[in-house]
Amino acid sequence: MKVLMFGWEFPPHISGGLGTACYGLTKGMAEIEDIDVTFVVPKAFGDEDQSRIKLIGANNIPVSRTTFTFDEGGKTMEYLEVDSPILPYVTEDEFWTLKSKRYTGQTKFVETDENSKIEFSGGYGPDLLKEIRNYALVARLIAEDNSCDIIHAHDWLTYPAGIAASQSTGKPLVIHVHATDFDRSGGDVNPRVYAIEREGMEAADKIIAVSNLTRKMVIEKYGIPPEKVVTVYNAVESVNNEKGSLPPKGVKDKVVTFLGRITMQKGPGYFVEAANLVLKKMRNARFVMAGSGDMMNEMIARTAALGIADKFHFTGFLKGNDVNDLFSMTDVFVMPSVSEPFGIVPLEAMQLNVPVIISNQSGVSEILKHAIKIDFWDTYAMADAIYGVLNYSSLAQHFKSAGKTEVDELKWTHSAREVRKVYESTLQEF
Structure with missing residues (x-):
């Protein structure tokens, strides 16, 4: 079974869990013959690690030329833009020259480099929606050039593709x-993102959710029929114990760690409030907030206002073996x-x-x-749990x-086999 899979990031160039999950799943699928x-x-x-999969960058695909592979003898033939729905331009003058001509309503004008790429x-910059649109344009060419049985798209950024x-x-x-925009925004949903998400869900033949929580969402x-949505849990890649570049711990205090994007979705504010409660009961504890995000300055200001800044460490974004270093210090x-x-x-x-x-x-x-489970808003329960783990060794x-x-x-590999079952049921119903 040939799978054409669209993602947005892939190790080592990742900024969160999406790239990690895609990498783990593809490695698991590589174990299935x-x-x-x-x-x-x-x-x-x-x-990127391409030892187990074939990786294609849309940035490497010329939009004015494509390649077809014929089954007979595996021969290839290149051809230049014939009735292509994509018209590349390099300069502004070229754009207006093309624009002055008559084309069908399906024609898209796209800015390229001199190699038509x-x-x-x-990343996730200010032109994100434009890049999503361009990704979808190139995805069409990639799909036509790479035979497959099924197409698999990860998260809203790749649904149009x-x-x-x-x-x-x-x-x-x-x-x-x-994730959905309800998760990322806390309910203050971006209507353009929601529209992309819903269009993807409605167009999909099958939807994989990473948890029952997400399936319910x-x-x-989004008004999706329950029979169309299947839960397949993520897993975890075996971590190595290689050291990174962080300095040694250097203190005898216990260490409590938050690691993730410092955004509303991740609840950093509740972590700070719980830390303040813990520090009222014990002073031999330090709190680390590792990551970056739009709430970072707010969190720094809050620790200062609470008078606990001397017990807080903000590391910024960590990756690779630096994460191992941090966990080796974490209680x-x-x-x-x-x-x-x-x-x-x-x-x-x-x-x-690490507990x-x-x-x-x-x-x-x-x-x-x-694992100890608490409600995110219950800072007293969170503080009690932290205090208990730090003070009761057993x-x-x-x-x-x-x-x-x-x-x-x-x-x-277990998650991959579950995904394979989804593929099989989709192909049977298609």
Whole structure:
């Protein structure tokens, strides 16, 4: 079975859980003999791990030329733009020259470099919606050049690309919902993002949700029939114990860690308030907020206002082995997410023998037994849990050992086999 998969980021160039989940799932699928995955991203940097999958960067595809591979003998033939719906231009003069001519309503004008390739940032910049649109334009060409049985698109950024690829090839579309704008915005939904999400869900033949929490959101907030939505839980990649570049701990205090985007969705404010409660009972504790986001300055100001800034450390965004360094110093990890479709970071912490406290409003709480679960808004319960783990060694040791045993069983190969079942049912119904 050939799968054409569209993502937005791929290690080592990731900014959150989406890229990590895509990488883990594709590696898991590589273990299944009859699955062949071609993974597409807007921008390929050239240093991605392609040992198990074929990776295509949309930034490397000329939009005025494409290649077809014929089954007979595997011969290839290149041709230049014949009735192409995409017209590339390099300069403003070229744009107006093309614009002055008569074309069908389906024709799209797109700015390219001198090699007729579209430039993508590979990130989440101010031109994000434009890049999503351009990604969809190139996705059509990629789909026509790469034969597949099914198309799989991850998260809202790639839904237009998945739809374009499906329409151009007639192949079924599966979309993977890692989060919705209701999660990211706390209910203050961006209507343009919501429209893209809903269009993707309605166009998809099958929808994979990363938790029952997310499945319920898709059904209730987007009006999708329940039989169309299937839950497949994420897993965790085996972490290594290689050291990064962080300096040694340097203090004897206990360390409590928050690791993630410092945004409303992740609940950093509740972490700070719980930290303040803990520090009223014990002073030999320090709190680390690792990550970046639009609430970072607000959190720094709040710790100062509470008079606990001397007990707080803001590291900025960490990646790779620096995360290992931080967890090696951590006595308890806290994920107080307001709305977390899944949440892979607690699994990574548990692999490294760190007890975890997670919110009941996270998808991962549906599958973990050896984690302390609290409501994100209950800062007193959060503070009690932190205090208990820091001060009762037998409690901490139980969650370390039982947690690691539990999380070691959460393999991406299992998730991949569940996704394969979704593919099979989709193809049977198509």
